[in-house]
Amino acid sequence: MTETSNSSQSSNAYEYSASHIQVLEDHEAIRKRPGMYIGSAGERGLHQMVYEVVGHALDEHLAGHADSVDVTITAEGGIRVSDNGRGLPVEMDDSTGKSALERELTELSFKSEPRVGYRVAGGLSGLGLCVVNALSSRLTVEVHRDGHRWTQEYAKGVPTTALTKNEETDQHGTTIAFLPDADVFETTRYSFATLSERFQELAFLNGGLAVSLTDERPERPVRHHHTDGLRAFVVRLNPYPASLVHSPAIAFESENEDKTILVQVAMQWDTWSPGELHSFANNTRTHEGGTHEEGFRTALTGLVNEYARQQGQLSADDEDITISAVHDGLTAVVSVTLAHPLFEGCTRTRLGNPEANTYVQEAVREHLTHWLDHHPKEATSIIRHILDTPHRHRCR
Missing domain, CATH: 3.30.565.10 (Histidine kinase-like ATPase, C-terminal domain)
Incomplete structure (x- = not known):
């Protein structure tokens, strides 16, 4: 009697048929x-x-x-x-x-x-x-x-x-x-x-x-209602005018030729905050970052080093300024709008589009180079601020 019951239970445990598949509206x-x-x-x-x-x-x-x-x-x-x-x-x-x-x-x-x-x-x-x-x-x-x-x-x-x-x-x-x-x-x-x-x-x-x-x-x-867009966003995030390294905030936008990627950036350094980067993709806050953030950080760090050396604020023998030092005291908002966003996870907190990395780098290098060249006084203040960043921030 016991053997029969165990055999039946074993058979039912492995039974799997179309009747077990639930199709939901x-x-x-x-x-x-x-x-x-x-x-x-x-x-x-x-x-x-x-x-x-x-x-x-x-x-x-x-x-x-x-x-x-x-x-x-x-x-x-x-x-x-x-x-x-x-x-x-x-x-x-x-x-x-x-x-x-x-x-x-x-x-x-x-x-x-x-x-x-x-x-x-x-x-x-x-x-x-x-x-x-x-x-x-x-x-x-x-x-x-x-x-x-x-x-x-x-x-x-x-x-x-x-x-x-x-x-x-x-x-x-x-x-x-x-x-x-x-x-x-x-x-x-x-x-x-x-x-x-x-x-x-x-x-x-x-x-x-x-x-x-x-x-x-x-x-x-x-x-x-903010007609000044991301620049107004950064102003709200930087509430202490006396601590600003430069003013107004740097802001620009760029769209690629086939109009599949639009990049908007606003950024400003100050002396009181550790810095914060807010990134968005198609109006969704990407709390875990992604390719657009990586492109921004890479381009910004490379450009700051190049500019500091060109202006003689960094000698040929000096080590490169680190990403941590560049971002210390930097409040930035990076927003991308893509025709084909690739989000990771159902809540879309990280962007995965490789083309976003590439185009954000291009946009940052082009527009920020132009800004630095046309605002030499503010540019010098920014590099000096970064170079004066405590060593613990530059090496972390």
């Missing part, structure tokens, strides 16, 4: 493994939901079709995001019988190319809206496009109404309102401070874009 797959798409089911993932919807508006801005994004934390704890872009497409797809809007909000198909209509795009490779929809207990979308207002509602990623054509309008843009699903997230309470900090970053990174945030829990409006 797109929204079910996302709800089952939310961390795969937004990093976690905690506070970080909760805020990532907002950034993904705002990411669509940013794509519209980068494509030249939107200059404002309005975000509201609603009284019930949801999020509403409105932009003045072209509006999500609403035409019907004959092959699926679904509207382009519904496909954007429900289909999970990874794309190796930027979405149609966009030269570059951030977010989850075009999956952001679909992921947000699946992880929301309720989502409504309102589109002003093609001379009319269009609306549709969803629950947990599934449409509950048909796409409806409403009154005529000459407006354009998209509004998406969603309520994060309490059955998915550990917390559904948004932090005004966290969102405001991120939106201020986006306003710095996208000069001319206005990003507003309103909290209805009680009402607390704030509007970020």
Whole structure:
């Protein structure tokens, strides 16, 4: 009797057939493994939901079709995001019988190319809206496009109404309102401070874009709009003018010939801080760095050494100035926008594009050489500051 039971258990343990393979609908797959798409089911993932919807508006801005994004934390704890872009497409797809809007909000198909209509795009490779929809207990979308207002509602990623054509309008843009699903997230309470900090970053990174945030829990409006872009970002990061080695901050941008990489840099040395480098790729903060950071550090260190020797501030017998010494007291922001970003990890905290390294080096050498040559007094002060860096910083 015992032998038969053991034999049966052994047979079942190794049994594997088609019946064991679970095929999930797109929204079910996302709800089952939310961390795969937004990093976690905690506070970080909760805020990532907002950034993904705002990411669509940013794509519209980068494509030249939107200059404002309005975000509201609603009284019930949801999020509403409105932009003045072209509006999500609403035409019907004959092959699926679904509207382009519904496909954007429900289909999970990874794309190796930027979405149609966009030269570059951030977010989850075009999956952001679909992921947000699946992880929301309720989502409504309102589109002003093609001379009319269009609306549709969803629950947990599934449409509950048909796409409806409403009154005529000459407006354009998209509004998406969603309520994060309490059955998915550990917390559904948004932090005004966290969102405001991120939106201020986006306003710095996208000069001319206005990003507003309103909290209805009680009402607390704030509007970020920085026409001076990354230079304004560095000014905010360097709060003590008396400690500055030079002013204003150095800032430049460069785009390659085929318009697949745009590099923006702002930098400033001071005497009080150990230095900090903030890097971004397609508006995403790359906390773990990547090829764009490597290109910046390499080009900057090489150029500082060359300039110091040319000006006689470093003799032929002196050792090269180290990367640590060059970056001591340097506050810098490096932002790249790529047509085909290669991020490492689902939360995209490190950039892997080798061409970003190459082009950032080219841009830094070209523009910073020009700046040094045309600002000899400030350039001398910068090299002197670097050479005066304590030995413990130069050798670490």
